[in-house]
Amino acid sequence: MAGYDAIVCGGGPAGACAAWRLASGGASCILLEASSVPSRKVCGGALGFRARKRLIEAGMLTDEGLTAISLREQRAMSFFCGFEHLSRYESAGPAITMVDRMDLDALLLARAEAAGAIVVRGGRALSVAGGASIETSGAGKLSGDFVIAADGASGRIGREVRGWRRGPAGFGMEAFAPMPRGFPSEIRIHFGLADFGYAWVFPRRDDLCIGIGTIGGRNRPRGLFENLMRLFDRLGLERPAPEMLKAAPIPAGHPSCPMGSGRVLLAGDAAGLADRLTGEGLSHAVESGMLAAESVLNGRGLPWYRRAAASGCAGMVRQSAVARHLVYGRRFRRLAMRGLARDRRFFDGYWELVSGASGYAGMIAGFLRGPRP
Ligand SMILES: Cc1cc2nc3c(=O)[nH]c(=O)nc-3n(C[C@H](O)[C@H](O)[C@H](O)COP(=O)(O)OP(=O)(O)OC[C@H]3O[C@@H](n4cnc5c(N)ncnc54)[C@H](O)[C@@H]3O)c2cc1C
DSSP: OOEEEEEEEOOSHHHHHHHHHHHHTTOOEEEEESOSSOOOOSOOOEEOHHHHHHHHHHTSSOHHHHHHHEEEEEOEEEEEETTEEEEEEEOSSOOEEEEOHHHHHHHHHHHHHHHTOEEEETOOEEEEOSTTEEEESSSOEEEEEEEEEOOOTTOHHHHHHHTTSOOEEEEEEEEEEEOOTTOOOSEEEEETSSTTEEEEEEEOSSEEEEEEEEESOOOOHHHHHHHHHHHHHHTTOOOOOGGGOEEEEEEOOOTTOOSEETTEEEOGGGGTOOOTTTOOOHHHHHHHHHHHHHHHHTTOHHHHHHHHHHTTHHHHHHHHHHHHHHHHSTTTHHHHHHHHHHOHHHHHHHHHHHHTSSOSHHHHHHHHHOOOO
16 A cells, blocks of 8 residues: 555546646645546536636646637627626636636646656545545555545545535536537626526637536526527527536535545535636636645645635635625626626626636625616
């Protein structure tokens, strides 16, 4: 039974970033990824500026490396209430990079490997066998000083550590369609098609990712499916075959999210770090993976990790749990839609939020000032 400084469970963005940071900081680490071959994940692939900046500043990726997998740099967004167009916004600021998740995950994992992390593809973590050792199906029993559980929204290690605490509480579904000639190239956000959620159209290089998602609203899956199909109809697109429609859970961050237990640290979706307003989780996965690794490298473990995450990604998730009521809640919804229709400052705040240029402060301040004609 080999001993490692850390065992990372899961090779998505959170796990790959943790393994890269550990290995490049001189720690011995092994990463278990259950899939033996790259597989398509259910994800819109909108990589916010916050994640991009962090990956580049940390030295994990270069600007050129990310540009090579970029399908489109998005700066424009159209907002709808149902199918009624509210307004179009174009940012002079940072862009959202559209990527294919298979490309992004493969690139991040390759960087972790190049830094010296041992990556076991097809290695499934089965349970935390006390302390920080892991039972696996592909690599025997492993022991380490720390375990970083980054096995996604419904991974078994994350579930084991979170215990009774809230698990996945939202979900999204999406399908891809070829982009018709002349189709508007901006992102479309359709509020009002999901309770506490929205539908989206993400134009990529030559196709569209069209989906609908919600966290914690009163939605029936059938109702969401029907609204998504109505969106396909309104866009003049052929409805996708049922097998082309994929769904996945979106975990809800919760104030009691423990970020781990003992020597096991949770990162990314396993820690419930999905934004509760936008559903976005890539930038929190990147940030939490790197912070978890940092806490292993500096030897301060969970208490340090909790504090660092609270002033970054976990803090943002907490703010998003408040902000979602301003946009989706019955009391404020009309005001929010008026703001989206008329007030550029509200847009600035919203764009900075979704592109990851800033946190919730700008958006909430714009909202509280109220719409200006
Ligand atoms: C419909 C939908 C659309 C989304 N769109 C966006 C978007 O546009 N932008 C955005 O920022 N976020 C989006 N998200 C959220 C985003 O996909 C997640 O937040 C992100 O994937 C989290 O990364 P992660 O590394 O924590 O988990 P994951 O990417 O889920 O990675 C977990 C990895 O662990 C592996 N694994 C699982 N169990 C085990 C095990 N027992 N042992 C070993 N390995 C295991 C899995 O194979 C997987 O590779 C979307 C989510 C949904 C559902």
